[in-house]
Amino acid sequence: MITYQQSVRYRIVLCGGRKVSTMSVTPLRGGQARQDELLAATIDVLRETGYDRLTIDAVVARARASKTTVYRRWPSKSALVVAAFTDAVRAIPARPDTGSLREDLVVLLDGLVAEFDRLGDVMTGLIGELRRSPDLAEAMRTGFIKARRQVMMDVFDQARERGEIAGDADLETIWYLGPALVFFRTLMLGEPVDGAFVRRTVDEVVLPVTRAAT
Structure with a gap:
């Protein structure tokens, strides 16, 4: 999972004739706890509205944040929803080994x-x-x-x-x-x-x- 210190955005540049992804970093004010609140709020709003009717306004109102805080880290609604869903499913189930x-x-x-x-x-x-x-x-x-x-x-x-x-x-x-x-x-x-x-x-x-x- 990406920590709050990093906001990963990729751009393609030419390096020795090859296309290479480079990463820029955008800090999120409020730290990891603030990120978790925003992603959790996004999931809550998704439950209530679905993707089409979800708005950044609804998310920031739920999280008591500002649009600037959100857009510093996630440049679009799609990017925010992807981050929230990825965070929500990040815990991979352990492989069972019951012998059967x-x-x-x-x-x-x-x-x-x-x-x-x-x-x-x-x-x-x-x-x-x-x-x-x-x-x-x-x-x-x-x-x-x-x-x-x-x-x-x-x-x-x-x-x-x-x-x-x-x-x-x-x-x-x-x-x-x-x-x-x-x-x-x-x-x-x-x-x-x-x-x-x-x-x-x-x-x-x-x-x-x-x-x-x-």
């Missing part, structure tokens, strides 16, 4: 359900903006999805070493079956996901295809 693929998957999906409970309304509000905002799409795919995919793939690698997964199982497709079902039920249908649903998903959807030969 089933139990590891249950732990991971239970954790994903908790994340959707915390941020699902924010994600729903951002989905429509992903096509229009490459920076936001990158934050969603890299800051959230890619990191959690890696944890899932690590769990599969452990299980394969234990002989729990067929050698020809298509893990690149299998890894998102559980998250996709949780996402659709929670964010698209608005229906609750409990422990029983997580376990049915693992037992009836994910595990059978990890063991099936093609």
Whole structure:
């Protein structure tokens, strides 16, 4: 996570015939605590308004800050929302190691359900903006999805070493079956996901295809 001492902005310059990204630094008055307040306020406003109706005015009013404070660090609404979302999902779940693929998957999906409970309304509000905002799409795919995919793939690698997964199982497709079902039920249908649903998903959807030969 970028600390308050640095505001990262990149520009492309030519260096020996190569394009190189350089970084400029803009301090944020008020320190790390002030940054945290502004990003938390942005998430709160996103919950209430969605991306389209979110305004910098609403954020600074919620955080009791000034527009100058915000624009010193984040030059646009999009930049502020990207920073807030990235900060909100920065805690990557630890890789479980229960000794059982089933139990590891249950732990991971239970954790994903908790994340959707915390941020699902924010994600729903951002989905429509992903096509229009490459920076936001990158934050969603890299800051959230890619990191959690890696944890899932690590769990599969452990299980394969234990002989729990067929050698020809298509893990690149299998890894998102559980998250996709949780996402659709929670964010698209608005229906609750409990422990029983997580376990049915693992037992009836994910595990059978990890063991099936093609």
